[in-house]
Amino acid sequence: MKVEGTKEFDAPAQLVWDVLNDPSKMAKLLPGVESFEIQDDRHWKAAVKVPLGMGGLKLNFSFEKVEERPIEYAKLASKGQGVGAIVAMETEFNLKADGERTHMDWVADVRVAGPIGSMGQRVFQPIVNQQVGNVLDALEEQVAEAKGGGTGGAEEGIHPGSPEAYEAEPDAPTHSTDG
Amino acid sequence: MTETAQEQHVELEVGYASGKSIPRKEDGRLVQGQGVFADDVKRHGMGYVHFVRAPYAHARIVSVDVSAAEALDGVYGTLTPDEVAELTDPFFELTTPPGSQIKDYALAVGRVRHIGEPVVAVVAETRERARDAADLVEVEYEPLDVIVDARRAQDGGAPVLHEGAGTNVVWSGRFDWGDIDGALKAADRVVRIKELHFDRFSSTPLECSAALVEYDRGTGQFTLHCNHQMPGVAAIWMGPALRVPLDRLRFVTQDIGGAFGNKITTHTYLTACCLLARKLKRPIQWTEWRTDQHTANAHGNERWFHDIEVAVQNDGTMLGFKVAALDDCGAFPRYEPLGCIIWAQVTPGLYRWRNIRVDFTQVVTNKSPVAPNRGYSRMQQLWLTERICDIVAAELGLDPVEVRKRNYIRSEELPYETPNGCVYDSGDYARCLDIALELIDYDAARARQKEADGKLIGIGIGSTLDSGTNNFGQSTLLNPELQFSGNNEVATIKLDIFGEIVLTLGTVPQGQGHETTASQVAADILGVSPDQIHVRPGHDSYWNSHAGFSGTYASQFAVTGLEAVKGAAEKLSLEIRRLAGGVLGGADPDDVILEGGFAKRKDNPEAALPFMACGAIINANNAAIPPELRDITLNCRYVYVPPFELPDKERKFGNLTLTYATQIHACVVEIDPETGEVEIADYAAVDDCGTRINPQIVEGQVHGATVHAIGAALYETFAYDEYGQLLTSNFYDYHVPHALDLPRIKTGHIESPSPFSSLGTKGMGEGGGAAIHAICSAIQDALRTAGSPAVVNDSFNPPERVWRMLQAPEETAALVEVTTQ
């Protein structure tokens, strides 16, 4: 499914760009990160355990920056593999500088493959919408920290997930017989 | 006329069991949990197999790594695509080139072509451990473009599923009977329908597939305890693929938890189990889970009908129609392309249409393969003919009842030869319709319709034929090279040393009560009660004598199975009477009658030989038998071969089935206009399957076929997304109607014995999907009565589709156009 939206940042475009293109900061947007490994400036890997209400789902993600036009456009492809679920996602974002502020248009095209990918379609969209919201909030936080000259250190606990990670989630509920 | 089976219970008079609703022999074990289903069979040291399945609808297999799985404790071994490609040959294909170049193996070789396709098999000491190991198998895929919509399968640039074939077309051809162009010119009106869609569903037997497969290294023999419903054809597929003679494949079934055609194409899994049993030197146990069955076993055929043109007179008389049919068989043809001809058994439905042209094409898509599903291929054609009747009636403002009666073949015209040479044997369609309408109180329903109380009320009719007993010669109309024709079935019956009568069948029952009906027929011929006849349950290809077309499919047991039983019982009767005649002072067999377990001289009933004595003489005390009686064995086999001829391949003309049972259904539905929810307020099913051997069993089949069709009309669909992901892969999303969803189904019947079967019986188990047609018809009726021009263009009508038809009637109304000439 395709989800898209816009986001305003109270920070200059260069700073937003830096956050979005810093793998270590990216790591802090992911939920339940158990390990994060930067291979080069275009490729990195992460092992995450998506916190599900029904229990955690382990996924091994590989990310690739497939295209970029600093400081206005970047496209990120990622693939996560877990038991019975393969999650693929393409994210694109466009930044428009507006003085000290930045306007971002983003699009994410996500899909779950695997036999269990067919389950839980009905909760797919609410989860994505909700989690995308969380990711954007986390992003805003990162931007704010960067702007405030903070170390960018994430606070305790699990950060809200990014859409990539949450794609694998929907399988869970469809098996519910309600209660 | 409409008495229920249970009112027909009567004390049995010996010799008159046929026609009585006697309770079934099968039930005793089944109500006590003592049935033996495939998944109940166990062996010492068996390994449980778990299949690693395709996560993509279409992808190239880049690499397969089973090392981690094999290293896990309790894992016995694996089977990979490379091994399968080396150890087996592709299963043979029925179609013509280039479709025949499709390569179908037990596991996905090179590519996966639908979600859930088995790629690797893992065997371990427990079910759970096998699944653990399966999770450790690493398969790397390169996703490919996907074809989900059959209408796109022939587009330039569409991905081609099977490289060897070079096209997604499995089979294509024209069927042209009469003069449709002339009829369309001559007609007062031409009704054009752009597109109709028959949805994808299946009867989803409650018992999934299962097998316990053993390999005997000493004899090279495989024994498959399974629930395959047509072992003969399974052997024909598997023997050459496994490179073993057919008799090395022993199929054993006892109780089968429903099949409905969905257990005809499990040979791919059974082949994998055979390879594993041989490789791992231990019995292999396979349990298919529900999600596996939904994603990767057998769906029913999905079919599109395009550019329909119907020649209609002002009074509603129809002269014929033409249509382009596009059938979607999923990723592999398997039993297909037989569906490209089976529909022709009922080409004009129940109607006197003489001019029909069908351009038929079948394509592969990245979806589950199909298999014959109850009503196989005829159901789709009959839905088309019923839609045509209702759409024509709606467009011309005629009464759908009148339109049907005007166009039905008349009872006095039967036997009737259809435009393509099929011979409808007997029946009275108009009378069946009257009974159905009476059961739903048609006039009262029409009256209620006018005083609408918020709900939209619709009345619908579904007229179908269940064509039974195939002439397999029809396959040569698809592929002239195929060496199939006619049909056959076997029964053997013996009188044992202590006088026990033992009957074995070539059929493979799945709940149809063969043990009971077969015993009723044999009992009457042998002058005993059905209780005195032991019918061996199930089918074992080593002990049940069987023929090339043996099995339980295509609504034929009442003819092929029972005619075989009758023939065998008559042979045994003659032997007993000859033997007794000789022993009782040289009486002619015709002067000996069988009664209550004795062979008696007609002229002197005191002179009687008990069956036990006959059995003892032949089996244990035969030295004194005079030479002229030495040929008697009291062990008789009969092969029934129906009277078929080869069809005309050029004209695609000939008699394709022997009998035609009639089903006329009528229903009243109530539609909630705010939500589109459809409720069945009243439902009646009238059946005419000729002579009924066990009315209660017949009625049970009517109930079952009706509810499968109600499910297909309102609840059951195999829906895929654009990536080929199945969205209804289990009973949670694939809603099978439960007891609260269904109305009380009223039943009625008449009996028009078939002139073509000596018992007057007709196969009737499949029905023709009448409830799908009746419900579509009723929804159409409700919409038109409410003044909506919407057209019911799909066989599946969930609430949202009905709501949309009400919200945006123009969308479907635009599909139909009437020209007056």
Next chain:
Amino acid sequence: MLLRELDYARPDSVDEAVKLLAAREDARALAGGQSLVNVMKTRVAAPELVVDLNRIDALRGISSNGGALEIGAMTTYAAIVDSPEVAAARPILAEVARTIADVQVRNRGTIGGNICSSDPTNHFPPLLAALGAELVIRSADGERTVSTDEFFEGVFATAVHPGELLTAVRIPAKGDARDGWASATLGRDGTGIVSVAATVSAGNARIAIGCVAATPVIVTASADETAVEDAVGAAGLDPPSDVHASADYRRHLAAVLAARAVRDAS
């Protein structure tokens, strides 16, 4: 059908259960199991420790205090259907529970499991939201009580965080309020496509809509059908599309069913 390996514990007391749940990161409470076990069959959920609550008597039972109900989290749907306290105080709970799944599921499934799974198609989230229920959550640090707004955090996500346990559901006294329910389901009494619960008091309706978002959507309006339909229409619902219903259709059903729920309540 084949679950991942797991440890199993069966505490007798709430304290013990909370200890167990807090002790291991991957511990999960097992209530009726009518959802969780099915998800575990797919291995999507694979808790390393399952804490079975079925032998904790303190978590079962229904008590009424001046018309206010306290229902133990492990109280089954069947018990709610048969409860004289419920029949007297808030009969809608029984009327709705009676339509959940089937007899066997109602014999095992619990009100606590129902809301803790926070599946948008479940019956109790919108119903409890409409009734203004409070949820009692226990942890090692003690007990806290949250409103349904705070409780439902998202799909499968609730305020019951790791190491915590839902112990009871509190339903306020009915007073002069009237309760109503309307839903569109997959087959009769089947999975919810859209579910609406309404409580009408002093001419005002508090409406909770299920299956149109991650958590129940609350709409208030004066209790007349057109006002209700308008209010739902103005709520800007963005429901999910799935194989059973498109977003448009769900949006339409929400308005229609809200009106019916209010009618049912009046």
Next chain:
Amino acid sequence: MSDHTIAVSVNGERYEREVEARKLLVHFIRDDLDLTGTHVGCDTGNCGACTVLLDGTAVKSCMLLAPQADGAEITTVEGLAGDDGELTPLQRAFHEHHGLQCGYCTPGMLLSATYLLSHTPQPSEEEIRRAIQGNICRCTGYVNIVKAVQAASGGLSPVTET
């Protein structure tokens, strides 16, 4: 991981077995106790073929872990008929009214119906349909199953609808 020793009484017979905690009760009954009359028809808890009575209550044995049944009394289809093999009125009614075809759903159906009659001896048709809503049958359309339960409860009117 953890194995558990559990003791259950099934159809009046006591069994003590070591089981993996993850094993579903239905697999314990079928594979470990060899009582194969209890069937599996789905993997989502919908079909009811695995229905058993757990301490007298109808439950779906595919949604319980085997250890959860520790100490319980279980009745499966094998336990319905008397030791002398005499069928219960329900079993007889299913036979006489053709309430089964393939017989795969029958054990679950019988147990759900047995449970119904244990607390509602004279159910209405609606109550019967509600009681077997959680049991899918693909052969009979439920028509004769409902009839059979009515008959077993003495509630089948002599003139059945046509």
